[in-house]
Amino acid sequence: MNEIIKVSDLIADFLIENEIKHVFGIIGAGNAHIFDSIQQKGYTEIICVHHEQAACMAMQTYYRTNGKVTAAILTTGAGSTNGITGVVSAWADSIPGIIISGNEHSKFVELHKDVRMWGVQGYDSPAMVEKVTKYAAKVSEANLVVYELEKAYSIAKHGRPGPCWIDIPMNLQSTNIKENEIIHFQLSDLPQLNLDADLNLLESIDLITDSIKKSKRPLFWFGNGIRLANAESLLEPLLEKYNIPALVTWAGIDSIDSNHPLVYGRAGTYGQRSANFILQNCDLLICIGTRMAISQIGYDINELAREADIAVVDIDKFELDKYKERYKYSVNADAGVFISKLLEKELNQSLDFSNWIQRCDKYREDYPWFNSEDHPDKDGFINSYQFMERLNPYLKWDQHITTDMGTALLSGHQVLRIGKDQRLMTSTGLGEMGYGLPAAIGASVARGKGEVLCLNCDGGMMMNLQELQTIVHYKLPIKLFIFNNDGYLMIKHTQNALFNGRRAGVDSNSGVSCPNFSALATAFGIPSFQIRTWEDFDVIIPQVQEVSGPVICEVFMHPYQLFVPKLGLAIQSDGSLISPPLEDLSPFISREELKKNMLNGLHPKSSNIEV
Missing domain, CATH: 3.40.50.1220 (TPP-binding domain)
Structure with a gap:
């Protein structure tokens, strides 16, 4: 029997055949048929986020958590451009995934191919992302949709993994074709690595x-x-x-x-x-x-x-x-x-x-991982490195952790001890602010909507703040720690080094402010806590770990806390700068101590540094 099948149903069937139980996306005119078919089939659940970059970030940690390639379903126009940060992030960290984007009707794609915009919102999205994907293609015929999806799925996992992008005009999604017209991709077409x-x-x-x-x-x-x-x-x-x-x-x-x-x-x-x-x-x-x-x-x-x-x-x-x-x-x-x-x-x-x-x-x-002398509390604020060190014994045996950038990334990756059954995931290639919360969503969904601890910062939170509603809607048990340091702490230190402390666009005094996150938690219906002292820590951390659903815990830290040890420039008394080798971290130790630790003596640069 030569069955008549709607193309969007074939897309949903492709997800089922590859046992893809969850996808991430936002609906629009350009992908409405795909959403409908996926929902009607009932096997794959669409996790509806509130920004497309979050869909492409969640897609990454879903794979990193359970090893299963999944997809982000984007609509045309701004729906697909919004996803590109997450795609570049996946490309940088070699994370496989399939981005399925909608586009305008094929007649506009052809008619307007030489002008800036196609139809109402269309543009050449595969051309835009071809340098940051392993494969990017625009489907031109309905009978090639399955072929391109199967090809993308295979290429995404083949060799060095990475994202693949398949663009499907909306009229092709709604087309009906005969079963015997479907063209399939052959694995033998892939280059053999051997x-x-x-x-x-x-x-x-x-x-x-x-x-x-x-x-x-x-x-x-x-x-x-x-x-x-x-x-x-x-x-x-x-x-x-x-x-x-x-x-x-x-x-x-x-x-x-x-x-x-x-x-x-x-x-x-x-x-x-x-x-x-x-x-x-x-x-x-x-x-x-x-x-x-x-x-x-x-x-x-x-x-x-x-x-x-x-x-x-x-x-x-x-x-x-x-x-x-x-x-x-x-x-x-x-x-x-x-x-x-x-x-x-x-x-x-x-x-x-x-x-x-x-x-x-x-x-x-x-030289232990955490040195209290390098990380003292200051002016009544607790130090983030001390926080991570004290958090270690409270981590659950199977704790899954995602981080954003800045404080969460630096102090977390220097101090946290990750056990055999625990995970620590972040964006290390692109290093984009706003990654932490969508990453936690992807990891939680991959764990069967299980628990994830997300280490975030006030600045990073503002990049994907809307996804708080996603965790509320899907009742994802994400424990969200927000380090409040009044803005962009890493850039404050950069400005200190380059501009003698002149500030622009980094804190509440120079153009950037963040909301009261505890009040915001109330607006989203999320329980919240605040940690300002170690007495607060001892009381609140066990409570946070016991909460069964979403929870926000704000951690207040010094707005100019240092991130150390680090490789930095040494400024000499004559104003000259020395860029030391990797063993010579700041804060600088005495040259005698450094020499004692180097089997082949001091590097000439280190010898010239005044300590």
């Missing part, structure tokens, strides 16, 4: 294991590419086999238990001092599944782990080309395949790095 059978990979494994055997101070650096490869379960066996210390990137924090004895923290420009010392003193650095971002490696690749041979494993060969002159081994491979091969490799000798491990332990002991 990374696990690559002889170069096997040669690289031999070379790297030989280097490990010769090394005295080897170090692993684990990135989020490991989780994207579904290989996080291999990390503990890897450490057990090789007995090598490890660091994690910010995006890879939750890939392994922070309390594992061989996991020494998170290095970088806002890294932990102990982790940076370990990084800068290693003699072999093996980086797996990390794109070696500036915030991770510093501003000069030649100052990174200066005495070390560096091996980098990345599925994207263009990332390897970025610093190829510095890398001794560039391995174009899937992180999971690479780790599996390392585990299979016969070593034929015992590895003893006990002296190096003892030194790493000493760094961790001397």
Whole structure:
């Protein structure tokens, strides 16, 4: 029987066939048929947000939480342009997803193709996003809709993951076609990676294991590419086999238990001092599944782990080309395949790095992740780093955490200890304010509308404030902590450094103010708390953790609190500036102490810094 099927029903069937139980979006004229078909089918639930960028951000953490690719359903015109920030964010962090956008009637797409606007609101959305998606296409014929969706779904997951965008004119959505007219995508059309059978990979494994055997101070650096490869379960066996210390990137924090004895923290420009010392003193650095971002490696690749041979494993060969002159081994491979091969490799000798491990332990002991001297309370305000340290024991065994930028990102990623069954998710590529709350929505929906703790800030909250109604409507048990520091704290510090403290557009005195979030919580029907003192903390945190539904907890902190340790410029008495290497974090320690911690002495830049 050659059944007649409506195209929008085929789109809904595509979601069902791929077991996509939730999608995110906002309805409009350009996607009304899709919404109707999805609802009529009854399998997939549409989570209706209040801004399209939130749909594309929630799509990301939905995948990061349960490993299931989902979709954002956008309408034409501003409905699709609104989603682009979330799409670029997914592109930057290699998160797969499908964006299905509506567009004007095909006759206007063709008639107006050479003018700025098509029909009423239409424009060439695939052309706009083609540089920030793995695949972007405008469907021209009704019988190609399923083909393009299947192609996008396959490409999104293939190789280095990322978002794909399929634009479907509204008249095609409402068209009826015969079942035998439907064209399907063939998986055989995808390019074959064959990374696990690559002889170069096997040669690289031999070379790297030989280097490990010769090394005295080897170090692993684990990135989020490991989780994207579904290989996080291999990390503990890897450490057990090789007995090598490890660091994690910010995006890879939750890939392994922070309390594992061989996991020494998170290095970088806002890294932990102990982790940076370990990084800068290693003699072999093996980086797996990390794109070696500036915030991770510093501003000069030649100052990174200066005495070390560096091996980098990345599925994207263009990332390897970025610093190829510095890398001794560039391995174009899937992180999971690479780790599996390392585990299979016969070593034929015992590895003893006990002296190096003892030194790493000493760094961790001397420079703990949280140092009260660096993070004192001031002027009656509690310090956000102290807050994170005191929050650690209150985290539930399976706590899922999302963060926004600024205070939530910096103090959270430096201090929080993430256990084996806990998660910590944020935007590390684009780093957009406003990510935290939509991210919490995506993670909660992926957990069966389960609990998520969202660390946010007053400035970031204002970027997607409307999504409070989304969590209320769907009764999502999101615990929302809002750090109130009167505006944009990171930019205040930038202005201090660049403009002698002149302010513009960063706080209530220079053009930006935020509302009373407790009063706002009342308006949304959300219970709220305020923490101003440690006495408040001791009473309120247990209460917040016991609330079963949405809750807001506002945390008041100093409007000029410092974010330290950090890599910063050293201003000398003559006004000159020195940009130090990664081990020399601010606040600067004495040159004698720094020298004691560096096996090969001080870098010339550090020697010239006046402390």
